[in-house]
Structures are given as C-alpha cells and as structure tokens.
Amino acid sequence: MKKDKHTLDKILGECFKLFLQKGYKEVTIPDIENAIGMTRGAVFYYFKDKQELFKAVIDKYIIENQGIPNKINLNDESGLLRFIINYAEGIHRNRESFQPSSNYPGGLLSYLNLFNSALIYYDGFKEKAALILEQEILLWEKVIETAKISQEIRDNVNSTITAKKFQRLFYSESILNGIVTDFNSSELLEICIEEYNLIKL
Structure with a gap:
C-alpha cells in the first residue's frame, strides 16, 4: 500500500x-x-x-532546514554585502519556521535540546551536520574570493579565515541573541555588517 x-x-x-x-x-x-x-x-x-x-x-x-538552499539563493551573485543580508534573512526564515511549533516560550532552547538529542540518538547526525557547515564555509569562501576580484573588499583578506569568522559570527550571535532576548535579525545583521565594513574598500 x-x-x-x-x-x-x-x-x-x-x-x-x-x-x-x-x-x-x-x-x-x-x-x-x-x-x-x-x-x-x-x-x-x-x-x-x-x-x-x-x-x-x-x-x-534540522538537516533540510539548515541546508544552504533554505538560507540563500545559490544563483545570487550580487556581492558579499548582499550575500550577508540574504544569509541573515535566511536565518530569520528558519527561526520563524520552528518557533511557532513550540507551544510555550523558549523555542530556541527547545531546538538546541533537539539538536543535542540528535547527537546522542541519531547515528551519523554529527557527520551530516559537519557536512552542512563545511559546505557553508566553501560557499562563503567563494563569495569572498569573488568580492576580492570585484574589488568590493580588500585583496589581502584571507578568504578561509574570513569565511569562518562570518559563519561563526552568524551562528553564535543568532544563538546568544535568541537565548537572552527574542530573536532580533536586524541586530544580527547590524553586527555582521559592522564586520563587513572592516574589510570593504
């Protein structure tokens, strides 16, 4: 059947x-x-x-929701700044998609607990999550390299380190922001753009 x-x-x-x-x-x-x-x-x-x-x-x-296509348009080649804005919007959409599913306050903490349960009870989850993070880094590196070529940012920027900085900034700030207060995508974006301003021409 x-x-x-x-x-x-x-x-x-x-x-x-x-x-x-x-x-x-x-x-x-x-x-x-x-x-x-x-x-x-x-x-x-x-x-x-x-x-x-x-x-x-x-x-x-989690796996599909955190996948790159759900966060960003892979065909968008508008530059690093636009990529950062679109990435922040993607995180906001993801947060909206699971927040209402919890019938009580603390949706982010519940989501993190679910993530932790997956690490314990889902054999192979850690490898799947690591692959998503690795693919994100590669995408950030590509966008950063393109931004260097187009002279959007300085050409002496280390693409790999900068990619990791942006990724970790997004993840850490979105988690901390959601734990301490209600999630504020505008504040997250503001912090990331400040980091962008340090490397732009």
Whole structure:
C-alpha cells in the first residue's frame, strides 16, 4: 500500500512539536498516538520504530532546514554585502519556521535540546551536520574570493579565515541573541555588517 504524503507530513510535523517540547527520551508511543490521532500500528506503517521516526523528523526539520538552499539563493551573485543580508534573512526564515511549533516560550532552547538529542540518538547526525557547515564555509569562501576580484573588499583578506569568522559570527550571535532576548535579525545583521565594513574598500 502506498504511503500518503499528507499523512506522513502530519506525523513528522506533530512529532517535531513533541520532540521539541519533551526531548527524544521522554516522548512515549502513547504521546505520539495522542498527538497525531493515529494508532501505533498506523504510525509504524510509516516508521518501524520511534528511533526511525525521530531520524526522519531530524532530517526534515534540522538537516533540510539548515541546508544552504533554505538560507540563500545559490544563483545570487550580487556581492558579499548582499550575500550577508540574504544569509541573515535566511536565518530569520528558519527561526520563524520552528518557533511557532513550540507551544510555550523558549523555542530556541527547545531546538538546541533537539539538536543535542540528535547527537546522542541519531547515528551519523554529527557527520551530516559537519557536512552542512563545511559546505557553508566553501560557499562563503567563494563569495569572498569573488568580492576580492570585484574589488568590493580588500585583496589581502584571507578568504578561509574570513569565511569562518562570518559563519561563526552568524551562528553564535543568532544563538546568544535568541537565548537572552527574542530573536532580533536586524541586530544580527547590524553586527555582521559592522564586520563587513572592516574589510570593504
């Protein structure tokens, strides 16, 4: 029997909320049944067990959500400054996509806890996450090199180090910003543009 995409998306969406709220270990099969309004037999028609379901949730809401295409238009060649702006907007969209899924304050902390659960219970997750970060660095390096050629920024800028600085600045500031206060993408962008101003011509 063919698996229904609408039902599959419903299962993943509701279980994403559950795992956000309670963490992988604390979510029970009855929790899942109650959240999606289906029996365990119906749930396990789509997934063989809770761990496989958890992996599918992580793939959809972390791996895919954090993928480069969801943050930036890869065909946009408007320069480093525009790339920084678009990247910040992509982070904002990502945050908006998971924040409402939690029914209580602290969506970012819940997301970080979910990430931590994936490191523990999802074999191979660390490697997938590392690959995303590596691909991002390569993309930043490419944009920075192009900006040097077009004389948007200084030609003595170390592309690899600068790429890592921007990536870590985005991640650290977006996390700290979200923990201390409500996420403020404008403030994040302002900080990153200040860093950009240090290397522009």
